[in-house]
Amino acid sequence: MLPRLAQWEIRLLQRLVSIRGGAAALCLATILLGVSHPQPLACAGLDFWNLPQLNRDLEIAEQASEEMDVESAAVQQRITLKERIVTELIDGQLDLLDAAARFRILNAADLRQQIQIHRRYPSLTNEERNCRSVMDYAECTLLRRADGDFVRLRLEREFQSIRAHRASRGGSA
DSSP states (O other): OOOOOOOOHHHHHHHHHHHHHHHHHHHHHHHHHHOOOOOHHHTTTGGGGGHHHHHHHHHHHHHHHHHHHHHHHHHHHHHOOOOOOOHHHHHHSSOHHHHHHHHOOOOOOOHHHHHHHHSSSSOOOOHHHHHHHHHHHHHHHHHTTTTTHHHHHHHHHHHHHHHHHHHHHHOOO
C-alpha cells in the first residue's frame, strides 16, 4: 500500500511532472528545429551533430597555432641575431659589408622581408639594399645613443664608399 501524500506534496509532484514534460517538449522542439533549420542552432553553438567537423576544425586551428609558434620563435631568433650584428657594427667590430652579408643570410628565410627591402630601394643593387637594410635597422639603436649622429655619419660614408667602388668597377649585384 502506498503512503498517503499531503496536498502540498501532490502539488509539488504535479509541478515536477509538468516541468519535466515541458523540458522534454523543449528538447524535442529544439531537435526538430535543428533538423529542419540547422543554421540558428549552429550560430548558437548547439549543432551537436557537427561534432566530428568541429573536432577537425579544432585540430586544424591547433596545428596552425603550433606553426605560428614555430614561426614566431624563428622571427624572434632573427631579431636577436640582427640586434647582435647591429651592436657589433656600431661598436666597430664589423664593417657595413660584413653586417649586410649577415643580414642577407637572415633575410633569406623571410620572403616578405626580401620583397619589402626590394620595394623600398628599387634602384639599388642587392648588396646596397642589404647595406641600407642594416642601416635602417641600426637607426632605432642609434637614436638612443649619444654617439648616434657620429655612427650614422660613419655608416653613411661607408655606404657611399661601397657605391663609389661598385660604380668605378662598372658592376652591379
